[in-house]
Amino acid sequence: MYFFLGNFSFLEICYVTVTTPRMLMDIWTQNGHISFLACAMQMGFFLMLGGTECVLLAVMAYDRYVAICNPLHYALVMNHKVCIQLVAASWISTVPAVIGHIYQIFSLPFCASHIINHFFCDIPPILKLACGNTFVNEIAVYVVAVVFIMVPFLLIVFSYGKIICNILKLSSARGRSKAFSTCSSHLTVVVLFYGTGVITYLQPKPDQSERMGKLFSLFYTILTPIFNPIIYTLRNKDIMMALRRLIAKLLA
Template sequence: MENQLKTEISNITTLVEFVLLGFSDIPNLHWVLFGIFLVIYITILMCNSIIILITRIDSALQTPMYFFLSNFSFLEICYVTVTIPRMLIDLLTQKGNISFLDCAAQMCFVLMFGGSECLLLTVMAYDRYVAICNPLHYPLIMNPRKCVQLVTISWVSDIPFVIGQTCQIFSLPFCGSNIINHFFCDIPPILKLTCGDTFVNEIEVYVVAVIIIMIPFLLIVVSYGKIISSILKLSSAKGRAKAFSTCSSHLIVVVLFYGTATITYLRPKPNQSEGVGKLISLFYTVLIPTLNPIIYTLRNKDIMAALGKLLMKLLI
């Protein structure tokens, strides 16, 4: 018993790195996965950069809605850059070693950018609410100063919660294995490596998740409840269709992002396999950021028109 205790203490004090297993369970597909994720990453960077560019240079897109969209696109670039490049390196080298501090930093930035997305999606819902439910006062309410303030709040207000959550988790004692069966440092797989009962820590994770995920989601639901109510009161079918079209892209993104984030951070202690957990995480860290610019561009006539004008200028 004494020797076992000494071994655990030794493991706790000498732990300087983790090993991310990633996709090592399918070694024959390493190069295929590397190619797929590289193409996905480049696509995300290019598509979101194009959205940022055209919303800045096209005068028709100098509105609060597109100001928020350009910030959302930049946030998406930051979000995927925390995970995908690291994943590509691990696939290329077939090594998943990551230092203790790097793992903590990765978790912190994933949570921070993910939380900022939740808040920015809420701001975008509020923007649509004001535009549809209070159109006469829209320019006054959503003035440039107010827009900058809302974006700033979205970027920084979750930072204290995220830093506190990360410090709290990585101050726990780790013993036994240092192998993380995941492709990035996320809360559920990290908690599995800690010693002792993690019930209190899981409750704290739920509390922070409720603050960062569920409260913004409820605000979005309330906003869209009022938006739909106002749209249904419009006498013109064309007006209703136009109003719905301006909200549909944002609503699709909200459902996709919040659906997977809720499953990951608000579910009870999972009985599902770790493979399923990785698949869900892959969905909201890689697939959804890939779909978001496509959803916003293909379903938005103004952006498609601005993109067409930009291409014409480049070709002439």
């Protein structure tokens, strides 16, 4: 679990670094200019790291499934070699799809306004600037979103369905509580990340609001990565005791 959490933490640092420093610089300097190549690179890394996070969350759900449903075989099934292979697959699997997707989008003619109504170079606002036929690109967005968002999400749902069924069979209330505690942090992160991602990339185009799109983008690019360390830290007993003491002092 901690091996995957370490990789997840590193991924979150990279994910935030792609958009937030540039966003803060633009706000500070009031100069929101970005070159064509820089925009393409920002979108490429953003999509690659976002897709990697989706796959890695599914891998972490599978890890929890093996730990809870097959605890005696856990060390054998999730050995170090398998863990490295799963993490490597999470990072590598998104690269070809993202490169092809970025090439397809930035090959479109942009003959209208070059003002991006967004905080960073994301797919929906870029496609709105294209003056050519974007139907193929929109279909490609849905296909990529289904492969890297919905498929991992369904695997997570399947894993947690098995986990919940197994937990409910436990006779010990303490055992059920411990099992739920093990999964609660990861499940909360999944809901926060996937909820905003699905709304942004799988929502029909006519129903999309630019203002709401920008709001949801702040959730999955800034707020969710900020909340993730807090969510996982709350499982630490020492942190919880310190938090209780702090709350007691504030209320006293």
